Amino acid sequence: MTTVTMRGATALVRVATIALACGVLLGGCGDDQQDLRSWMQAQRGAMPTIKEKIPPPRQFQPFRYENAGQSDPFAQSRLASKGGAVPSSGIQPDLARRREALEGFPLDAIRMVGHMSNGQKNFALLQVDNMVYQARVGNYAGQNFGMITRVTESEVQLKELVQDAAGDWTERETALRLQESKMRETKK
Numbered sequence: 001m002t003t004v005t006m007r008g009a010t011a012l013v014r015v016a017t018i019a020l021a022c023g024v025l026l027g028g029c030g031d032d033q034q035d036l037r038s039w040m041q042a043q044r045g046a047m048p049t050i051k052e053k054i055p056p057p058r059q060f061q062p063f064r065y066e067n068a069g070q071s072d073p074f075a076q077s078r079l080a081s082k083g084g085a086v087p088s089s090g091i092q093p094d095l096a097r098r099r100e101a102l103e104g105f106p107l108d109a110i111r112m113v114g115h116m117s118n119g120q121k122n123f124a125l126l127q128v129d130n131m132v133y134q135a136r137v138g139n140y141a142g143q144n145f146g147m148i149t150r151v152t153e154s155e156v157q158l159k160e161l162v163q164d165a166a167g168d169w170t171e172r173e174t175a176l177r178l179q180e181s182k183m184r185e186t187k188k
Helices: 006-028 034-046 182-187
Strands: 111-117 122-128 131-135 146-151 155-163 169-177
Touching (some): 111 169
Antiparallel strands (some): 146 155, 155 169
16 A cells, blocks of 8 residues: 655646646647538538639730820920920919918819809809808819809809919819708608
8 A cells, every 4th residue: 555645645636737737728729610611611512613714814915106296295395394484375373362262172072052142143052061152253162273154053163274284274164063962862
């Protein structure tokens, strides 16, 4: 018969505890994603296979730019500034003019939300963010020197001045159309 001392019993309990803990930890390292893998395999089997062939990519055909007597759009002389000379078109914005409130916003941020008339003049109600502005013919809107040329019940027409690559100013016609309110859209 063997006798176990108190010190030996404590050491035996420690070894048994460590062995049990290692067993539990190694058991946790098992494949816990087996359910996921089996589900994925079942889903792959349920999907129909694509039987149509994908056409091969088209062969790239390079395009050669032949300017045959035309001016080169990328010539340095065309792109260089003219040293403060008056543009050939003669159109220029009035840079000394005091800017109006709606000129601080791009046109795509401005919405026409209403129309008013006093019998002689038509006014447009233009909204930016949560502010509504009253505008009439002669007012400016947008960041491209857009002057309002006509106000109707359904739209505001503007004439903008934009600068091309050569530095010339050109006129461009744009319009802001009446936007239906969100409340009307949800009631329909």
